[in-house]
Amino acid sequence: MNKNIINIILVGCFVMLTSGFMLVNTIKPDGDFSYFERRKLLQPPGYSPEKLLNGQFFSDYEKYFLDQFVFRDTFRGLKAFTRLHLLNQKDNNGIYIIDGNINKIEYPLDEKAILNAAEKLNQVYERYLKELNVSYAVIPDKNYFIADKYGYPSMDYDRLLEILQNNVLDMQYIDLFAHLSIDDYYRTDIHWSQEKIIDVADIILAGMANRYPASDFEYTEKELYPFYGALYGQAALSISPDTLFYLTNAMLEKATVYDYETMTESKVYMTELFEGVDPYDIFLSGAKALITIENPEAASDKELILFRDSFGSSIAPLLLGGYSKITMVDLRYISTDLLDNYIDFTKGQDVLFLYSTQILNNSFMLR
Amino acid sequence: MLFSSISFLYYFLPAVLGLYFITPAKYKNLVLLLASLFFYFYGEPLYSILMVFSIISAYLHGLWINSAQTQKLKKAAFISSIFFSTGALLFFKYHIFFVNNFNSIFDTSIVPLNVLLPIGISFYTFQILSYTIDLYRGKVNIQKSLINFATYVSMFPQLIAGPIVRYSTIEESLDKRTHSISDVAWGINRFIIGLAKKVIIANSLGEIGVLFNSADEKSVLFFWVAAIAFTLQIYFDFSGYSDMAIGLGRIFGFRFLENFNYPYIAKSVTEFWRRWHISLGTWFRDYIYIPMGGNRVNLLKWGRNILVVWFLTGFWHGAEWNFVIWGLYFALFLVIEKYFLKNLFAKLPSAIGHFYLLLTVVISFVIFNADGMGEAILNLKGMFGLTGAPFTNAETIYYLKSYAFIFILAAIGATPLLKNISQKLTVYASAEKIFNVIKPAVHVVLLLLVTGYLIDGSFNPFIYFRF
Numbered sequence: 030m031n032k033n034i035i036n037i038i039l040v041g042c043f044v045m046l047t048s049g050f051m052l053v054n055t056i057k058p059d060g061d062f063s064y065f066e067r068r069k070l071l072q073p074p075g076y077s078p079e080k081l082l083n084g085q086f087f088s089d090y091e092k093y094f095l096d097q098f099v100f101r102d103t104f105r106g107l108k109a110f111t112r113l114h115l116l117n118q119k120d121n122n123g124i125y126i127i128d129g130n131i132n133k134i135e136y137p138l139d140e141k142a143i144l145n146a147a148e149k150l151n152q153v154y155e156r157y158l159k160e161l162n163v164s165y166a167v168i169p170d171k172n173y174f175i176a177d178k179y180g181y182p183s184m185d186y187d188r189l190l191e192i193l194q195n196n197v198l199d200m201q202y203i204d205l206f207a208h209l210s211i212d213d214y215y216r217t218d219i220h221w222s223q224e225k226i227i228d229v230a231d232i233i234l235a236g237m238a239n240r241y242p243a244s245d246f247e248y249t250e251k252e253l254y255p256f257y258g259a260l261y262g263q264a265a266l267s268i269s270p271d272t273l274f275y276l277t278n279a280m281l282e283k284a285t286v287y288d289y290e291t292m293t294e295s296k297v298y299m300t301e302l303f304e305g306v307d308p309y310d311i312f313l314s315g316a317k318a319l320i321t322i323e324n325p326e327a328a329s330d331k332e333l334i335l336f337r338d339s340f341g342s343s344i345a346p347l348l349l350g351g352y353s354k355i356t357m358v359d360l361r362y363i364s365t366d367l368l369d370n371y372i373d374f375t376k377g378q379d380v381l382f383l384y385s386t387q388i389l390n391n392s393f394m395l396r
Numbered sequence: 397m398l399f400s401s402i403s404f405l406y407y408f409l410p411a412v413l414g415l416y417f418i419t420p421a422k423y424k425n426l427v428l429l430l431a432s433l434f435f436y437f438y439g440e441p442l443y444s445i446l447m448v449f450s451i452i453s454a455y456l457h458g459l460w461i462n463s464a465q466t467q468k469l470k471k472a473a474f475i476s477s478i479f480f481s482t483g484a485l486l487f488f489k490y491h492i493f494f495v496n497n498f499n500s501i502f503d504t505s506i507v508p509l510n511v512l513l514p515i516g517i518s519f520y521t522f523q524i525l526s527y528t529i530d531l532y533r534g535k536v537n538i539q540k541s542l543i544n545f546a547t548y549v550s551m552f553p554q555l556i557a558g559p560i561v562r563y564s565t566i567e568e569s570l571d572k573r574t575h576s577i578s579d580v581a582w583g584i585n586r587f588i589i590g591l592a593k594k595v596i597i598a599n600s601l602g603e604i605g606v607l608f609n610s611a612d613e614k615s616v617l618f619f620w621v622a623a624i625a626f627t628l629q630i631y632f633d634f635s636g637y638s639d640m641a642i643g644l645g646r647i648f649g650f651r652f653l654e655n656f657n658y659p660y661i662a663k664s665v666t667e668f669w670r671r672w673h674i675s676l677g678t679w680f681r682d683y684i685y686i687p688m689g690g691n692r693v694n695l696l697k698w699g700r701n702i703l704v705v706w707f708l709t710g711f712w713h714g715a716e717w718n719f720v721i722w723g724l725y726f727a728l729f730l731v732i733e734k735y736f737l738k739n740l741f742a743k744l745p746s747a748i749g750h751f752y753l754l755l756t757v758v759i760s761f762v763i764f765n766a767d768g769m770g771e772a773i774l775n776l777k778g779m780f781g782l783t784g785a786p787f788t789n790a791e792t793i794y795y796l797k798s799y800a801f802i803f804i805l806a807a808i809g810a811t812p813l814l815k816n817i818s819q820k821l822t823v824y825a826s827a828e829k830i831f832n833v834i835k836p837a838v839h840v841v842l843l844l845l846v847t848g849y850l851i852d853g854s855f856n857p858f859i860y861f862r863f
Binding site: 032033035036037038039040042043044046047048050051054081082083084087090091094095098101104105106107108109111116117118119120122136137180181182265 | 397401402403405406407409410411413414438439440441442577578580581584585588596600611612790791793794797798799800801802805832833835836839840843845847848849850851852853
């Protein structure tokens, strides 16, 4: 082929790509939300002379361009594919995939954060829980089962537990590590799958001396498909989605959930939220500072106070059989100082602190 | 504005190219000037005023030098020009350094002014100086057009991270230049290669530095991995930027000189500096070293010349002692090579020279990359197992495995291997045909890959922006 033609083709391709994308990006309406990244996309930044002169205006525009670029998710996928498959890198933005199971590197162990978590538990205990039956349990993240085997870095879990056990006072530790496996978690999400953790619920209930194990109840398994978990969007690659399962029965259907923040009542399973930003929100409507689950068909009048993160949303329904009421507190969203405004701690409740390793390793978010 | 940014690639560049090529020849410099001023304003809104002031000052001084009737007046104009040009550089880049050192020496507590370093000031100041000095020496003609002169100083392809383009290099092209499809294609080719070097290789290697800095336990091997990664990163970062600048220059009809020539294949420090940041090395050679007498003086004066040039080379890179030490470190090796190693290496296998050079350069960049001499010494101790760290650990092995392919790619890319292979193959007509067909496809793929990296990534600094 004539060299001049090659030059024309090269110049033509470059001009078409750069000016084509400029044109498309200019006329394309801005998106509001990235479903895969689960966040709002940036909108055109506001102008002010001050922002213009200190460079903030153009810097904000740069971020806006990145967020609103046409085929953004496809480009992210292209980069992930290049990194993982062409350049043979082991992770992309800390995300790695083993046999279709998406994991996020959680490393290294932040000993100060674990110590802070222990102190936070002690602080809550000292202030509110001295007369109560208090336990704590830790949920390992998926790396615990898979990272070492495939040569990925993961936090020192033994050290994590050692710090907690040496520093958390007057509470009983319930071990869950030995009762979980990688198969108990969703492939595309960080969370455990409810239908796989009935035995874990039994271990917890037994640990708190509750006489009504979850496995004594009958459940109907219902499924929702497709479930694209939180890690799916971060992986930016084409991976088959999960099926989200939830376990229900007449007792759970009669139970009512009260949200102190919105002062509204709802159901245990909000299946209409499956189409929302985070399908995992079907469990107790997702992240909430303070909710209660009332169980009119409880076998006892015992109550449970559950300090929890998002993992607690899917296991709480399995704990409900032995309790007339579960109060669920997420210390990421409500300050410890405010708790006695809403919770009466003098009713002899069982208390459980149930936190995942990710939250403990980033515990400075607990208030 | 970064070349490796969405705003540059998909807004600024196509808009400027379109405008430039539809504009009649006599207004092309004006388009280039306005685009360059916007380009600088985008990254440094306030300091644009400083750059414009520097340009006008140098332009007026040029007219003064040219019109001075006596040698005395000419000299006064020249000194005044140097004073204003270097004054701005000394104040904005070095005053904090001077104040802090003054405080340390005289136990005072003078508070330095809170001024940030204007991007690219070292580059455009040196370009201005090259014009002024060459004009004073009569090596270039006066540029009477303010637009042409401002276009030379502020031309966005080389404005903020070089190469340092001398006025004499593009003197003729500023007034009259031609454009051709082959030049534009060559420029695009060079630009995309530079872009890929920067975004895919340099940025990936840069991640290792971030991981290294945040690591709890740094093994001896990790110290070496980080040091080698930075050595490769800075080459791909800076030579990638130079490729982009040279490519963009060619698109607009300018031919900038090469700034890198595979420096890591050198067998001595002397050779390395003939291949690394050539525009800076030759600038110091022609405007400082040779005017001081170069090596055609007695031994004592030669030693002084070497010290001055390498002190300034180090100091040009940053107002910290580690940069000065970095420059003097090379001076030391240049002296040792001249008197001892040159003859020795001539008798030894070339692999030994390569190894010596690479080791010397890797260590130099540990000093260069450190946040002060304290950190440099700590990292050097770590590399030689003097911090009590284990030789390796799981974290090091993980990152080594994860970045192994990038390291191999970078090591190959730092040599002329691929260039030599393609040149040999193009002897065969069939191979050349294949190259011609796949070349546009490769460039499209590289551009799309870079776009993916930019959209997904947040790690994208240019190392040489801080100089």
